[in-house]
Amino acid sequence: MGFGQFLSAPETKLRIVTYRDVFQDSAKVVSIFGEDYEKLSAVIKLDPKDISKLAIKEGDTLILKNSSGKVIVKALNSGYDNPHTGTAYMVNSPWSNSLVPEDSGVTGVPDFKDFEVIASSAKGEKVTGIKEII
Amino acid sequence: MKLDNDYYVCTGCALLCDDIGVELEGGKLNKVHTACRKGFAFMKGCSNPMECTVNGERTDMDSSIKEAASILKNAERPLIFGHANSSSGAQKKAIDIARKTNGFIDDTSSFCQGPMVEAIMEGKLKTCTLDDVRHKADVIIYWGADPANSHPRHMSRYSYFPRGKERQRGWEEDRTAITIDVRKSDTAEICGQNGFYQIPVKGDAEFMDAMVSALSGKIPKTSYDLDKKKLLELASILKKAKFGVIFAGLGMVYALDDREPLYKLMDKLNSVSSFHLIPMAGHYNMRGFNQNLFEETGYINRVKFSSGEVLHGPEYSVVEVLRQKAVDAALVIGADPLSSLPRSVVRYLEKIPLIVIDPCQTLTSAKANVTIPCGLVGVETGGSAVRMDGVEIEVKQIVDTDRLSDEEIMTRISEAL
Numbered sequence: 001m002g003f004g005q006f007l008s009a010p011e012t013k014l015r016i017v018t019y020r021d022v023f024q025d026s027a028k029v030v031s032i033f034g035e036d037y038e039k040l041s042a043v044i045k046l047d048p049k050d051i052s053k054l055a056i057k058e059g060d061t062l063i064l065k066n067s068s069g070k071v072i073v074k075a076l077n078s079g080y081d082n083p084h085t086g087t088a089y090m091v092n093s094p095w096s097n098s099l100v101p102e103d104s105g106v107t108g109v110p111d112f113k114d115f116e117v118i119a120s121s122a123k124g125e126k127v128t129g130i131k132e133i134i
Numbered sequence: 135m136k137l138d139n140d141y142y143v144c145t146g147c148a149l150l151c152d153d154i155g156v157e158l159e160g161g162k163l164n165k166v167h168t169a170c171r172k173g174f175a176f177m178k179g180c181s182n183p184m185e186c187t188v189n190g191e192r193t194d195m196d197s198s199i200k201e202a203a204s205i206l207k208n209a210e211r212p213l214i215f216g217h218a219n220s221s222s223g224a225q226k227k228a229i230d231i232a233r234k235t236n237g238f239i240d241d242t243s244s245f246c247q248g249p250m251v252e253a254i255m256e257g258k259l260k261t262c263t264l265d266d267v268r269h270k271a272d273v274i275i276y277w278g279a280d281p282a283n284s285h286p287r288h289m290s291r292y293s294y295f296p297r298g299k300e301r302q303r304g305w306e307e308d309r310t311a312i313t314i315d316v317r318k319s320d321t322a323e324i325c326g327q328n329g330f331y332q333i334p335v336k337g338d339a340e341f342m343d344a345m346v347s348a349l350s351g352k353i354p355k356t357s358y359d360l361d362k363k364k365l366l367e368l369a370s371i372l373k374k375a376k377f378g379v380i381f382a383g384l385g386m387v388y389a390l391d392d393r394e395p396l397y398k399l400m401d402k403l404n405s406v407s408s409f410h411l412i413p414m415a416g417h418y419n420m421r422g423f424n425q426n427l428f429e430e431t432g433y434i435n436r437v438k439f440s441s442g443e444v445l446h447g448p449e450y451s452v453v454e455v456l457r458q459k460a461v462d463a464a465l466v467i468g469a470d471p472l473s474s475l476p477r478s479v480v481r482y483l484e485k486i487p488l489i490v491i492d493p494c495q496t497l498t499s500a501k502a503n504v505t506i507p508c509g510l511v512g513v514e515t516g517g518s519a520v521r522m523d524g525v526e527i528e529v530k531q532i533v534d535t536d537r538l539s540d541e542e543i544m545t546r547i548s549e550a551l
Contacts, residue, residue, distance in 0.1 A: 017316055017335055022171055022283040029146070029175040031182050032473060032497060068478050080318060082332070089317065093473075094497060100476040102457055105391075108436075108448035109245045110476050113388045114335050134472055134497050 009121035010055050014064075014088045016044075016099065018113045021091045028093075033130055041093035042071070042127040044119075045078035047085045054121055061122035066115070069098040071128040088119075094133045143529045145219075145512035146173035148415040148522035149264070149285050149292075156532055163513060163533055170286035177513055180494035184507035195506070195538065202465065202504045203550035205487040209463035212237040215452050216469030218417030219492075220540050221517030221529070224508075225419070225426045227544035228467060233439045234551050238461060240452040241423045242469055243415075244435045250382050250413035251424045252434050253393055254524070259400060262379065262410040263523045269298035273375035275312045278338065278385020279414045282320035285522075288414075289324065293381065300377075310371055314341065315385055331368065334358050338389035342399040345369065349402045378409040387413075415522040417468075418512075422520035456482045465489040465547075467508075467540060472497035491543055508540040515539035 024040035031037060044062060051058060054075070062075045073095055078084065090096040092112065099117055100110050142154045146169065154177070155167035166177045186198040206212050214232040217225050218241055232239035243251060253259045267274070274293050281288035289295055294311050301308040313322035314331045322330040333341045337358055344354035348369035354362055372378060380400075390396060396411075403409035415421050424434035431437050431444045438445040448454060452471065455461050456479050463486050471480050473496065483501060490502040493510040509515035514535035520526050538546075 015335065019317065019319065020280055020283045022286050025283070026172045026175045028473075029172060029180065031180055032470070033182060033495070068476060082318070084317075087335070094477070097473070097475060098477040102453075102476050102478040107249075107391060108451045108453060109388065110453060110479070111388070112245070112476075113385065130497070133477065134500055 009123065010053065011118050011120040012050060012053050013086070014046075014050065014117055014119050015086060016088055016090050016096065016115050016117055018090050018092045018096050024091050024093065038127065038130055041091055042073040042095050043076055043091065044073050045076050045089040047083055047087070048077055049083070049085045050088065051075060051077060054119060056121045061125055061127055062119050063122045063125075064099060064117040064119050066099055066101070066117045068101050071095050071098050071133070072122045072125050073127055094130065095128065098133055142532055143512055143527055144169045144173040144177060145418040145510075145519065145529060146170070146176035147285050148418050148421060149287060150418055150519055150521045150527045150529075151287055151291060152527060158533065161533060172286060179510060179513065182495040184490075184492050184495050184499060184505055186507060187505045189503055198504050198506045199543065199546050199550060202489045202506065203547050205463050205489060205504065206231065206235050206465065206547070207551060209235065209237075209487070211461050213452065213455055213461040213464040214239045214467075215241065215464060215471065216467040217241040217423040218243070218420040218469055219511075220419060220423070220468035221511045221515070222419065222422045222426060222519060223517050223541035224467065224539070224544045225423045227541060227548050229427060229430050231465070231544065231548050231551065232437070234548065236439050236441060238438045238450055238455050239427070240435050240437070240450065240455075241420060242417060242474065243420050243424055244451045245453060245475070246384065247382075247387060247413040247415050247420065248424070248435050249387060249390070249393060250411065251415070251421060254411070254413070255424065255428055255434060258393075258397065259411045260404060260409065261412060261523070263525055264292040264412070264521065265525075266377070266410070267379050267412070268292045268296050270300050270377040271298075271379045272301065272308060273310050273312070273371060273378040275314060275378070275380045276321050276325070277314045277380055277382055278316075278387070278389065279381045279383025280315070280319040280321045281381065281414065282324060284383070284414060284416060289321070293379070294324070312368065312371075314338075331364070336389050338386055339391070339395040342395040345372075346398055346402045349373065349406055372403060372409070373406045375407045375409065378403065378407055380409060380411045381414050382411055383414045412523050419468075419519040421522055421524060422518075422526075425520055425524070453479055456480060461486065463487040465491070466498050466502075467491040467544070470496035470498050472501065491540060493537075506543055507537055508543050509535050509537040511540065517541060
């Protein structure tokens with residue numbers, strides 16, 4: 001038990017953009033309750049500067065929360081050439097949908113691909129399981 | 135469209151690839167040839183098939199159908215939702231059930247490609263078939279779309295790599311592929327640096343206006359940084375197109391508050407060259423549901439039947455009726471709203487009697503009062519479906535099954551009403 005656990009983790013606001021991934025989608029077809037699907041879904045891709053700002057390492061878990069919900073996911077470096085500080089990417093999944101605001105605005109469609117969260121280190125907690133989401 | 139007897143249709147996505155070879159062993163599907171990773175997984179079947187249950191207890195088909203009918207009979211405002219992964223026959227029965235029960239009926243297009251399909255069906259957007267694209271398209275724009283992930287055979291079978299009748303030199307010389315997106319997707323990588331236009335999130339409408347300016351010979355303006363020279367080069371490519379096509383992905387659909395900027399762009403493009411639009415529908419028969427409901431009611435989704443009257447509007451969308459708690463029971467077929475909708479919206483489904491019909495267990499079925507397994511369309515049962523471009527495709531059964539088809543189950547529920 002280290003002293004660090006008593007310190008509050010740095011928080012940062014992130015704009016989340018969602019995308020599709022054929023490997024994750026195929027894993028869903030096999031079993032939405034499967035380990036592969038969770039491994040490929042409970043993930044957020046960040047700019048390296050945001051990883052530093054959050055005082056975490058790649059592969060650590062992050063708490064993502066907003067007024068719609070809260071999930072714990074694994075943080076990965078996006079690997080994109082262009083910097084995208086403040087914007088992070090999540091594959092479309094029940095994990096991202098837990099954070100999508102229900103307000104559907106003028107179009108009647110929720111903002112599945114563009115919403116904000118507050119991110120902070122989960123300090124080693126496991127990613128949220130699919131059964132916890134439902 | 136009739137198929138050669140040796141080939142089958144993959145119902146893994148709305149491309150409905152009709153060149154799938156299979157090998158059977160002991161009456162079961164042993165090998166699947168030609169399908170993509172997702173199609174292969176879809177056709178081989180899930181690892182957690184659905185069972186007949188009522189209130190969590192296993193039961194038989196007759197009992198679960200009887201209970202489903204009882205829930206719908208006792209409901210005053212049922213919701214019949216899903217349909218994107220259902221055969222056209224089952225969709226038509228679902229419309230009958232909604233009509234009989236004075237229910238709400240909606241599908242996944244309500245929060246997906248509905249606006250594009252609606253505009254096409256109302257004749258507001260010029261469209262074409264995927265076969266036209268394969269044989270004629272020389273300029274292809276993937277806008278907010280990433281077919282390399284969402285429809286893995288899209289580029290190889292139809293839109294970029296194949297040699298078509300009028301495109302014999304293929305992608306190397308005969309086709310120009312362009313991606314407009316908020317991030318460098320796998321599809322953008324294929325289009326190359328010169329073919330990739332990165333825009334900010336929700337920057338689509340402004341980019342459309344800037345393209346209209348560039349196509350009119352004016353200096354394009356946007357509130358965000360934009361390489362004006364590169365945009366003028368894009369305008370030049372588009373003007374020279376003999377047969378252009380825009381594949382509209384969810385990135386574009388979700389970014390537009392209304393379709394006016396897209397209409398203006400399409401009008402401009404068609405005044406200087408020839409451009410078409412195809413919505414990148416995801417599930418294999420979302421477009422079929424839109425067409426079936428349109429034929430019945432004049433609307434593609436978001437409908438409420440009320441004593442013979444047809445009501446339509448955003449207030450009848452699945453999102454709004456769940457948010458407003460306007461329904462008192464739900465039948466979900468061919469969809470998994472607990473997976474695909476915001477958690478805060480679908481939580482209400484757990485508070486009302488819920489029926490789920492699907493080949494596999496889903497997040498929604500985990501909360502259902504009644505679950506009814508159906509055969510997997512395209513493998514265990516046949517039927518028909520409508521491809522993302524509006525072409526109807528006949529789907530053949532490959533293996534025998536004890537399971538009823540989705541259409542048979544919906545027919546029996548309808549009869550029990």
